[in-house]
Amino acid sequence: MRRVMISGMFSRRNRRTRRPSSPALLAAWEALDAGDVPGALRQVRAAGEGPPLAEVALVVGRAAGEAGFTDLADASAALAAAPEDARALYDFGYACVERGVPDLAIPALREALRRSGGALPVLRELVSAYEDEGRHREAVAELVRHEDRLADWPDRYLLVFNAVLAGDLELARRRHALLSDPEDARWRPARERQNRMLARAADAGRAGPLDAADLRGWQYVMGGTVLGTLSPYGFDAGMNGRYAWLQDSPDLCLRGLLRLRTLLSATGARPRSVSLLPDRDSRILGLAAAEVLDLPAEPFAPGRADTVVVAYDLDGLAAHDGGPELIGELFDRAPGQVLHAHACCWTDPPAVTPDSAALLHQSVVAPWGEQLRAGADGRLERGPADDRPEAEIAAEVTGADPAAAEDGEGDGNGDGPADGDAGFTAFATAVAGTWLRGDRARVRSAGPVPGSRFA
Numbered sequence: 001m002r003r004v005m006i007s008g009m010f011s012r013r014n015r016r017t018r019r020p021s022s023p024a025l026l027a028a029w030e031a032l033d034a035g036d037v038p039g040a041l042r043q044v045r046a047a048g049e050g051p052p053l054a055e056v057a058l059v060v061g062r063a064a065g066e067a068g069f070t071d072l073a074d075a076s077a078a079l080a081a082a083p084e085d086a087r088a089l090y091d092f093g094y095a096c097v098e099r100g101v102p103d104l105a106i107p108a109l110r111e112a113l114r115r116s117g118g119a120l121p122v123l124r125e126l127v128s129a130y131e132d133e134g135r136h137r138e139a140v141a142e143l144v145r146h147e148d149r150l151a152d153w154p155d156r157y158l159l160v161f162n163a164v165l166a167g168d169l170e171l172a173r174r175r176h177a178l179l180s181d182p183e184d185a186r187w188r189p190a191r192e193r194q195n196r197m198l199a200r201a202a203d204a205g206r207a208g209p210l211d212a213a214d215l216r217g218w219q220y221v222m223g224g225t226v227l228g229t230l231s232p233y234g235f236d237a238g239m240n241g242r243y244a245w246l247q248d249s250p251d252l253c254l255r256g257l258l259r260l261r262t263l264l265s266a267t268g269a270r271p272r273s274v275s276l277l278p279d280r281d282s283r284i285l286g287l288a289a290a291e292v293l294d295l296p297a298e299p300f301a302p303g304r305a306d307t308v309v310v311a312y313d314l315d316g317l318a319a320h321d322g323g324p325e326l327i328g329e330l331f332d333r334a335p336g337q338v339l340h341a342h343a344c345c346w347t348d349p350p351a352v353t354p355d356s357a358a359l360l361h362q363s364v365v366a367p368w369g370e371q372l373r374a375g376a377d378g379r380l381e382r383g384p385a386d387d388r389p390e391a392e393i394a395a396e397v398t399g400a401d402p403a404a405a406e407d408g409e410g411d412g413n414g415d416g417p418a419d420g421d422a423g424f425t426a427f428a429t430a431v432a433g434t435w436l437r438g439d440r441a442r443v444r445s446a447g448p449v450p451g452s453r454f455a
Helices: 023-033 037-046 053-067 070-081 086-098 102-115 120-132 136-145 152-165 169-178 185-207 215-223 250-267 280-293 314-318 323-329 390-398 402-406 421-430
Strands: 245-247 273-276 297-299 307-313 338-345 356-361 363-365 372-374 380-382
Touching: 023 037, 023 053, 037 053, 037 102, 053 070, 053 086, 053 102, 070 086, 086 102, 086 120, 102 120, 120 136, 120 152, 136 152, 152 169, 152 185, 152 215, 169 185, 185 215, 185 421, 215 356, 245 356, 250 280, 250 338, 250 356, 250 390, 250 402, 250 421, 273 280, 280 297, 280 307, 280 314, 280 390, 307 314, 314 323, 314 338, 338 363
Parallel strands: 245 363, 273 297, 273 307, 307 338, 338 356
Antiparallel strands: 372 380
C-alpha cells in the first residue's frame, strides 16, 4: 500500500464533542479545532508515551477523519472504544505505519505484542515501525527477546539487518552465520544484499574505526556509497559530517568531482564516458565532470557500460519529466557503470543509492539556483537563478578553487575530523574489492551515526 503522509494534510473544523481528558493532548485537540492537523500531530508527539492510548487514538482518529484517511480513522475509533483489545491495538499500529506516522504506532504495537503473547505478525509490524523511525537498537532488543520462536525468514534476517544498522556488527555476524538459505525465492535478493553489506563492513572496518562518528565508513557499509567529503560544520551540534541547509558553491562541486576522480583511480575503475542526465542541474555538473575526468560526455542511455552517470541531486532528477523512469533504470547497475550524486539527502534518501556521493545534506540550493543573498536594504532575499548556458556554468565549476571548500575545517568549530586527500584515498583503496557490487536498493536509515534534524 502506498503510504500517504497525514502530517502534510490540513483540514476543516471538526465539531465532535468528545474531548481527551489528558492535559498533554488538549493542545492537540485545540489545534484540530483550528484546522491544523500537522500542528495537532506535533502536539501528540510532544506528549510522548505518557497519555493513555485510548485518548491518543481519539486525537489521531479525528485528525485522520478530517484528512480523509478512513482506515486510520476506523482503527482509531476501535482502539478508543477497546484500548485493551490486542486486535484493536494492532490494527491502529498497522494503520499508523501505513499512513506514515510510525512513531505513533510504536506504543500501541508494543502493547499489542504484550497482550497477544508475542504473536509474530505483531512483532514484525513493531519492528517495521522501529525501522521507519531509525530505532534499530530497540528493534534488535525485541527480536532477541523473542528469538527462540523466530523463523529464519524474515525474522532472523531482520535481526541481522537491524543489528548492522544499530552498529552491532559482532551480533550481526554471529546471527548471519546461522541463517539458512531462504527456500522462498523472494528472499534471495535480501540475502545477497546482506552478504554484500557484511562484506563491505569487513573492508570499511580495515579502513576506519566504524564507530558512532565514522560517517564515511557506515555510509559504505549500509549501501555501498563512498562519501566524498565531510562537512566541517556542526560536529558539536550532532551533524557528524552532514550538512543541514546548504547553499552550494562551485568550489564544493569541484572538490566533490576531484574526490570522484580519486575514487575511480584508487579502485581501478576505467570508465570511457560521462553520461549526462536530462535535468539542468545534472547536465551542468556532468559537463564539469567530463572535463575533470577527461572523458567524452554523451546523453544518458539505459544499460550503457563503463560510464559515469552524474547527477547533481537524484531527487531533482526524480522531479524531472521522465525522471521516475530514469531512476528505475538506474536501480540495476550496468557493467562498469558508476552512479555519482553530488548532493544526497540523508533525512529522505533517494529512491536509488548512488555509488559515490560528494556530500550529505538535509536541504540544498545549487550554486546556480535561487540562492539567498543580502538585498539593498540588508534583508535576505532570494536571488534569481543563473540562466547562463550550461557549458558556461560548468566552466565556472572546473575553474573554481576546491581548497576554498575546506575553509570551514577547524574554523571556529575545532571538533571536526580531518578529511584530507590521503585519508580519502586510503579509504577508497581499502574498499575497492567490494565497491560496485549488486543493485542500488534504497537505504532509508541514517544508520549508527547520529545526526541532528532540522525542520
